[in-house]
Amino acid sequence: MWSKHKTYLISILIALGIGGLSTFFIRNNLFLYHILNKPVFAPPKALYPIVWTILYILMGISSARIYLQKSAHSFEVMDTLLNYALQLILNFFWPILFFNMHTFLFAFIWLVVLWCFIIKMIFRFSRLDTTAAYLQIPYFLWVTFAGYLNFMIYLLN
Secondary structure, eight states: OHHHHHHHHHHHHHHHHHHHHHHHHHGGGTTHHHHSOOOTTOOOTTHHHHHHHHHHHHHHHHHHHHHTTTTTSHHHHHHHHHHHHHHHHHHHHHHIIIIITOOHHHHHHHHHHHHHHHHHHHHHHHHHOHHHHHTTHHHHHHHHHHHHHHHHHHHHO
């Protein structure tokens, strides 16, 4: 039983660690959010860490559920987790592109690529564990909303 819990804990810590590291790298440029012209539906800055923490926890739970399928579907699990890792890497770099480099259009294009990888990840997860796939729907919706915000910030600035 501890092995299963350990898998969940490690998976959640990996996702939170990637998000935390990305935030660490942009910490000196978060002021940018206050000075940008933003669309009407832009949420307050305080909401972002709450939402992202929840999303990273859901990512960790989902990836653990997939990992725990490895004995029955070892190749498919590893291939699916590779796709998960790739989208996590794309996710890691988006804030750096947006906040540190101020490349709003390129960050939007990067986000569209991330969005495609999320769709692929959800599809791949669904073949192994439908719950793991459903847990990614909030992430998909948030990144869709982030795409809207990113594009509008590009247009308004």
